[in-house]
Amino acid sequence: xxxxxxxxxxxxxxxxxxxxxxxxxxxxxxxxxxxxxxxxxxxxxxxxxxxxxxxxxxxxxxxxxxxxxxxxxxxxxxxxxxxxxxxxxxxxxxxxxxxxxxxxxxxxxxxxxxxxxxxxxxxxxxxxxxxxxxxxxxxxxxxxxxxxxxxxxxxxxxxxxxxxxxxx
Amino acid sequence: xxxxxxxxxxxxxxxxxxxxxxxxxxxxxxxxxxxxxxxxxxxxxxxxxxxxxxxxxxxxxxxxxxxxxxxxxxxxxxxxxxxxxxxxxxxxxxxxxxxxxxxxxxxxxxxxxxxxxxxxxxxxxxxxxxxxxxxxxxxxxxxxxxxxxxxxxxxxxxxxxxxxxxxxxxxxxxxxxxxxxxxxxxx
Numbered sequence: 166x167x168x169x170x171x172x173x174x175x176x177x178x179x180x181x182x183x184x185x186x187x188x189x190x191x192x193x194x195x196x197x198x199x200x201x202x203x204x205x206x207x208x209x210x211x212x213x214x215x216x217x218x219x220x221x222x223x224x225x226x227x228x229x230x231x232x233x234x235x236x237x238x239x240x241x242x243x244x245x246x247x248x249x250x251x252x253x254x255x256x257x258x259x260x261x262x263x264x265x266x267x268x269x270x271x272x273x274x275x276x277x278x279x280x281x282x283x284x285x286x287x288x289x290x291x292x293x294x295x296x297x298x299x300x301x302x303x304x305x306x307x308x309x310x311x312x313x314x315x316x317x318x319x320x321x322x323x324x325x326x327x328x329x330x331x332x333x
Numbered sequence: 334x335x336x337x338x339x340x341x342x343x344x345x346x347x348x349x350x351x352x353x354x355x356x357x358x359x360x361x362x363x364x365x366x367x368x369x370x371x372x373x374x375x376x377x378x379x380x381x382x383x384x385x386x387x388x389x390x391x392x393x394x395x396x397x398x399x400x401x402x403x404x405x406x407x408x409x410x411x412x413x414x415x416x417x418x419x420x421x422x423x424x425x426x427x428x429x430x431x432x433x434x435x436x437x438x439x440x441x442x443x444x445x446x447x448x449x450x451x452x453x454x455x456x457x458x459x460x461x462x463x464x465x466x467x468x469x470x471x472x473x474x475x476x477x478x479x480x481x482x483x484x485x486x487x488x489x490x491x492x493x494x495x496x497x498x499x500x501x502x503x504x505x506x507x508x509x510x511x512x513x514x515x516x517x518x519x520x
Contacts, residue, residue: 246435249426328425329403330425331428332377333378333468333471
């Protein structure tokens, strides 16, 4: 698992993936996104050289692009997708502890987060925290709603809805 | 009857536009029976389109009646289907027998008016919404050589919330297109 983080600029993905391809690597599942002016890459890579050789190959590119590089050997691979069945949308005046409060309540119901993305909207004086979570849960929508019901009094709006995936 | 092989990505034939059915005969009924048997054999598909089994005529089968609490018209065999009117839009998650091990969010019209023929050539007309309308749009795309992956939008492009504004100046009638965001930025 490669992690690369640095100030955003055009050409990062092209340069990094080009170097990996030349080194004989296969690229797998990836998450690449701009967060707060930084560009972040988490990328599954197989084949090619050892982690140490891979690091040696990528290090000059990372330095050149101003990216921090981290490599973790991991055992996972492709084709291990889970299909989320629950969508959770959260919105509240930005303050410490929103993510923790919501996800703790969900975790107590056995909810498994597959994807979480969040953003701070509004303006600097009155920021609004917005978070979307997709995940798997054996607990019913009603049970999950019950589990987060207490947060309403804290000014956190949590909307929980089923995701019905259409296979056709 | 026979279970036919499902064409899977990146099979170029999936991009082919299918031809209207012209002969409503016994061969058509046999082919439809195969198509249904193939749908049933797969992983819980609510629909299947003829080109998915390498049969390039405009026939789809849709049946969302197995989904709890979903309004539906039962088991539908639609020959030469045409969507005549689209309304509203919503995002939903889709997968496909022809694209194993991948699901993605797709924008579809929430309400459609549809005409088609029965396998015997008799005219049909439906108004449908929600999940059933989504299934029909997904299957009809196959007839035009389109897969849901041609319409997938970023998982961060969350349109679910816009439901709140439903009825307030929503565009109606136009065919919805994938809402590709044109964010400026680097990378």
